[in-house]
Amino acid sequence: MGTIYLDHAATTPVHPRVLKAMLPYLQEQYGNPSGVYHLAREAKKALEAARERVAQFIGAQAQEIVFTSGGTESDNMALQGVARANRGRGNHIITTSIEHHAVLDTALALEKEGFSVTYLPVDEYGLVRVADLKKAIRDDTILISIMYANNEVGTIQPIGDIGRVAREHNIIFHTDAVQAAGYLPLDVNRDGVDLLSLSAHKLYGPKGVGALYIRKGTRIDTLLKGGGQERKWRPGTENVAGIVGLGEAVGLAREKMQERGARLRHLRDMLIAGVLGGIDFARLNGHPEKRLPGNAHFIFEFIEGESLLLSLDLEGIAGSSGSACTSGSLEPSHVLLAMGIPHELAHGSLRLTLGDGNTEEDIKRVLAVLPPVVKRLRDMSPLYSQNAEVSNC
Amino acid sequence: MYSAKVMEFFLNPKNIGEIENPDGVGEVGNPRCGDIMRITIKVEDDHIVDVKFKTFGCAAAIATSSMITEMAVGKTIKEALELTNRSVADALDGLPPIKMHCSNLAADALHAAIRDYQKRSH
Numbered sequence: 001m002g003t004i005y006l007d008h009a010a011t012t013p014v015h016p017r018v019l020k021a022m023l024p025y026l027q028e029q030y031g032n033p034s035g036v037y038h039l040a041r042e043a044k045k046a047l048e049a050a051r052e053r054v055a056q057f058i059g060a061q062a063q064e065i066v067f068t069s070g071g072t073e074s075d076n077m078a079l080q081g082v083a084r085a086n087r088g089r090g091n092h093i094i095t096t097s098i099e100h101h102a103v104l105d106t107a108l109a110l111e112k113e114g115f116s117v118t119y120l121p122v123d124e125y126g127l128v129r130v131a132d133l134k135k136a137i138r139d140d141t142i143l144i145s146i147m148y149a150n151n152e153v154g155t156i157q158p159i160g161d162i163g164r165v166a167r168e169h170n171i172i173f174h175t176d177a178v179q180a181a182g183y184l185p186l187d188v189n190r191d192g193v194d195l196l197s198l199s200a201h202k203l204y205g206p207k208g209v210g211a212l213y214i215r216k217g218t219r220i221d222t223l224l225k226g227g228g229q230e231r232k233w234r235p236g237t238e239n240v241a242g243i244v245g246l247g248e249a250v251g252l253a254r255e256k257m258q259e260r261g262a263r264l265r266h267l268r269d270m271l272i273a274g275v276l277g278g279i280d281f282a283r284l285n286g287h288p289e290k291r292l293p294g295n296a297h298f299i300f301e302f303i304e305g306e307s308l309l310l311s312l313d314l315e316g317i318a319g320s321s322g323s324a325c326t327s328g329s330l331e332p333s334h335v336l337l338a339m340g341i342p343h344e345l346a347h348g349s350l351r352l353t354l355g356d357g358n359t360e361e362d363i364k365r366v367l368a369v370l371p372p373v374v375k376r377l378r379d380m381s382p383l384y385s386q387n388a389e390v391s392n393c
Numbered sequence: 394m395y396s397a398k399v400m401e402f403f404l405n406p407k408n409i410g411e412i413e414n415p416d417g418v419g420e421v422g423n424p425r426c427g428d429i430m431r432i433t434i435k436v437e438d439d440h441i442v443d444v445k446f447k448t449f450g451c452a453a454a455i456a457t458s459s460m461i462t463e464m465a466v467g468k469t470i471k472e473a474l475e476l477t478n479r480s481v482a483d484a485l486d487g488l489p490p491i492k493m494h495c496s497n498l499a500a501d502a503l504h505a506a507i508r509d510y511q512k513r514s515h
Contacts, residue, residue: 302449303449304427304428304449304450304451304454305451306451306452307403307450307451307452307454307455310395310400310403310452314404332427343424343425343426343427344424344425344427347424347427379409380406380409380446380447380448380449380455381447381448381449382420382429382430382431382447382448382449383424383429383449384449385411385447
């Protein structure tokens with residue numbers, strides 16, 4: 001039996017159409033886009049066609065798209081670049097306690113440089129309250145960075161409302177849309193977004209390539225210094241094949257968004273209903289409705305996430321966990337803790353993220369495998385027997 | 394990232410459970426950290442004759458728990474007190490560095506159970 005891959009929020013396989021689009025640029029069309037000869041011009045043309053497609057995908061203009069090495073670089077450039085370029089205007093940045101570490105750790109580094117950062121709390125579903133954002137805004141606030149949808153629990157933030165608040169106060173607004181892209185219709189003008197991070201490999205594109213949308217007129221410094229590529233926004237010879245792959249991936253995502261969303265929602269709801277109906281002391285994390293179509297995130301009380309993941313892996317099921325043991329730290333997921341979930345529960349989380357390759361049969365198999373795996377681990381757990389004693393009283 | 398032996402002990406742990414009317418009980422770790430081990434022992438003529446464990450934790454925590462129960466059975470109290478977290482990890486062909494301090498508590502749990510036994514018998 002093959003692997004049932006349920007970790008699409010971590011990465012996705014390259015779609016055959018994307019691979020086909022990329023291949024010529026690894027071999028016969030290998031030109032450096034900065035050159036003047038025919039071969040180079042062909043590469044440059046492909047680069048600009050991809051830029052146009054990415055721009056269309058988010059309702060932007062082509063010259064507002066800068067290609068990067070992925071979501072992490074885009075987030076770093078947005079935060080560091082805006083903070084440094086706008087230091088004269090102010091010193092304060094607002095973000096949330098549930099951001100990806102590419103944003104959170106960059107914010108922490110900026111604090112060490114002397115910037116002041118507010119980390120907005122979230123409610124029990126992982127939602128940012130717009131009222132909290134309004135309260136946090138100061139005269140010296142220069143940047144708001146709030147993710148479009150959360151990578152762990154899949155909660156979708158009220159980006160349009162946040163964008164309006166940012167616009168009213170004339171504050172630059174960045175959103176990390178790495179997880180939302182392909183599942184939610186993105187429109188930087190509708191949502192008042194000034195900077196937006198994208199990554200190809202979450203969208204059936206290749207790893208190592210992404211983009212940062214920079215609204216025309218936004219004051220931002222570059223991270224890298226070097227040649228004139230990307231109009232100096234991002235020096236370094238362009239990853240032409242990767243960028244072509246990103247262009248094809250967003251094109252595909254645009255075409256398939258409706259169909260993909262409906263299919264994933266159906267499978268996800270089947271999975272959630274089966275897990276919550278079939279296993280005691282299981283709960284769903286994140287928002288019941290405002291969640292990404294492919295995201296199912298659970299906590300199984302009395303067991304630890306890594307044991308669960310390894311047990312599922314031996315059954316050919318690939319998932320992920322916010323467990324401390326899988327992240328190499330002693331603290332469980334910062335997202336779950338920010339949602340008010342206690343440490344002991346946060347250790348027992350399981351994230352299953354669905355994608356194009358998954359079928360109803362996959363979900364049925366997970367629903368058959370999961371209960372005995374959870375039972376085996378609970379039978380070993382001193383917390384479970386203690387709890388069983390309590391409930392018998 | 395785990396040795397074959399860790400995986401083997403994680404998948405087929407020995408001596409799961411709790412001894413009824415144990416001579417000593419030891420519990421270490423806490424749910425906040427993500428690892429709890431509870432070890433119960435039976436002692437006869439200064440020898441550990443039975444050991445059982447219950448563990449909440451990662452694969453390393455479960456494998457080390459199982460390993461300590463097998464290492465401790467038949468040992469005198471003095472010998473059992475000489476077992477260390479390090480010797481348990483070595484018997485499992487090592488643990489990933491990050492696990493050495495967070496999930497490698499089995500000898501501590503056994504020692505806690507022995508101390509409990511010693512307290513009770515004095």
